[in-house]
Amino acid sequence: MGFLDNIFGNNDSKVTSSETLKWNELTEIQQLESIAAESYDVPVLVFKHSTRCSISRMALRNFEREYAIEEGKLKPYFLDLLEHRDISNEIAAKFGVTHQSPQVVLIKDGKAVYDASHSDIEAEDIKSRL
Structure with a gap:
């Protein structure tokens, strides 16, 4: 693994892993209807990620x-752009x-009640809007 991979991660990685966050994969357009419906019970977050972009x-x-x-308190979805x-x-x-x-x-x-991109993506901002 190269120096930049250590800083930004391997850009070929398609799935992220987190010890505190269990992502749901968003892979079908039809899921958007169920996401909208789910959001009446629990807020839904979609993280749109470009797997080849170091900033992302x-x-x-x-x-x-x-x-x-x-x-x-929140249902998180991961979208591979x-x-x-x-x-x-x-x-x-x-x-x-x-x-x-x-x-x-x-x-x-x-x-959609909130969206943010690039360096404006802050978990605390999401939490404060729940």
């Missing part, structure tokens, strides 16, 4: 490191957010 990798790692949201750009486009249309990468979108009661 850094934002993801920082988010996972800072994540301190009690299980059951390189594999599923069509889903990202549908998120933009369905929830009225401009596509960014990396980006988080917080959904409550079927609507």
Whole structure:
């Protein structure tokens, strides 16, 4: 593993692992309907990640490191943008957010109530909006 991989991670990695965060994979456009429905019971977070982008990798790692949201208070989804750009486009249309990468979108009661991208992605900001 090279020096930059140690800093930013291996850019070929498609799935992230976190000890405190259990990601749900977002791989089908049809999941957006169930995500909207789920968000009436528990807020849903979608993390849109470009697996080949070092900035996106850094934002993801920082988010996972800072994540301190009690299980059951938020349902987090992970979207691999390189594999599923069509889903990202549908998120933009369905929830009225401009596509960014990396980006988080917080959904409550079927609507996007918050989104942030790049260095503005902060786990504490998400937690404060729950």
